Amino acid sequence: MKASRGYAMVLCAALMWGSIGIFVNSLAAMGLSSVSIAGLRLLSGAILLMPVLMVMGARGVRTPAGEKRSAFSLFKAMPRTLLACFLVGVVGLAMANLFYYISMGEVGMSTASVLLYTSPVFGVALGKILYGEAVTGAKLLSVLLNITGCVLAVTNGDLTKVTFSVLGVGSGILAGFLGALLAVFSKMATERMHPLAVTFYGFVFGGLVMGALSFPWIDVRAAVSPQMIGLLLAFGLIPTALAYIFYMNGLSMGVEASKVPVVASFETVATVLVGILLYAEDSGPVKVLGICLVLLSIFVMNMSAEKLRQSSLAAHLAEAIRFNGHEWRQEKMADYNALANSGDWQTWIAPR
Known part of the structure; x- marks a missing residue:
């Protein structure tokens, strides 16, 4: 039952991630680059999480008996735990985004999105290698349904938009692999540290790396306005801080790392629906079929063979x-x- 709540939380996070396009389109229209937006998203999420963690620490959350409460108690971390948080932020967030943007620049958004959805394949492999999680027929079927559904939902069945470039394809697949590693590193870190603290440090490390690569302050200074500040705060709150609070808490509930990328792929469904409802993007039976396959893959992944037979x-x-x-x-x-x-x-x- 606890694991089921964990998967439900990951699903909620994916639903919030589906709104990312709304903020990215608005901020890009104000003159910010994609890399700058990614860096500012993580840093604004960290800023919003800091007072939450301080209040929780002051109230004694996870404070051992007999130890004095402190607003900074949740920020304390052993070097090994801090290393896992560093990997969450730099590898799972910053580098995954960076290679995804490189792939988009080389082969276009549709192809890059398709390549990114190789993440469930790596998730199953890493779950087996690192945690000894069983590779069942249900998992393999779920991954196949998931990838097929994502491809159909993103391309609407028109594979002529899929282009090829060694750098673009390699970067897209690497982004998918690093996205699967995010679940692995997050699971490691949340075993030793409060999920919100892991999220905070991940945002800090990832945001600093993305900020060093993009140096977004020039873009911000050129286009700063009350509307931009409001958008950045909302961007840091909804699909960033809140989404990762759900995601990290879900990972701390005994879920299988191999299943998380499949459940998190519900982001694709949410993104497609946002595009159809808000931006009047084309919809059709092929996209609907893709969405249904993604939902079916999540159902199959979380249904044991014995329960399915019964x-x-x-x-x-x-x-x-x-x-x-x-x-x-x-x-x-x-x-x-x-x-x-x-x-x-x-x-x-x-x-x-």
Whole structure:
């Protein structure tokens, strides 16, 4: 049950991540570059989380018995834990974003998005190697459904938009791999530290790296306005601080690292729906099919084979497979003839 709540939290985080495009489009229209936006997102998220952690520390959250409460108690970390937080921020957040942007620049957004959704494949492999998580038929089926659904939802079935470049393809696949590592490093860090503290340090390390690469202060100074500040704060709050609070808390609830990328891919569904509802992007049966496949992959990933065999869905499916139309017609005709021979014409005509 605890793991189920964890997956539900990851799903909530993915739903919030689906709103990223709204903020990115608005900030880009004000003159900020994609890399600058990514750096400012993480840093603003860290700024918003800091007072929350201080209040929690002052109230004694995770303070050992007999130890004095302190507003900075949740910020304390052993070097090993801090290293895991560093990997969360630099590898799982900053580098994953950087390679994703490189891929977009080389092969376009559609192709880069498709390559990014190789993340569940790496998630299953890393879960097996690092945590000994079983590679089941349900997981493999879920990954196949997930990738197919993401590709259809993003491209709308038009694969002619998919382009090739060694650098672009390599960067996109690497972004997917680093995205899977985010779940692994986050799971390691949350085992030793409060999830919100892990999120804070991840934002700080990732934001500083992205800031050093993009130096966004020039863009901000040229376009600063009350509207921009409000957007940055909302960007740092909704799809950043709140989303990662749900994500990190979910990872601390005994979930399997191999399953997290599949559940988190619900972000694709949310992003596509935002594009359709707010930006009048094309919709059609292929996109709907892709969304349904992503949802089905999440269901399959979190349904054990034993539960699936015992479910009413499996029973109905087995019944449908065994169904014989000829025998059914013969059986119904025999019933009707028996009713007709009974002499009760009202009883006979009712089922007809």
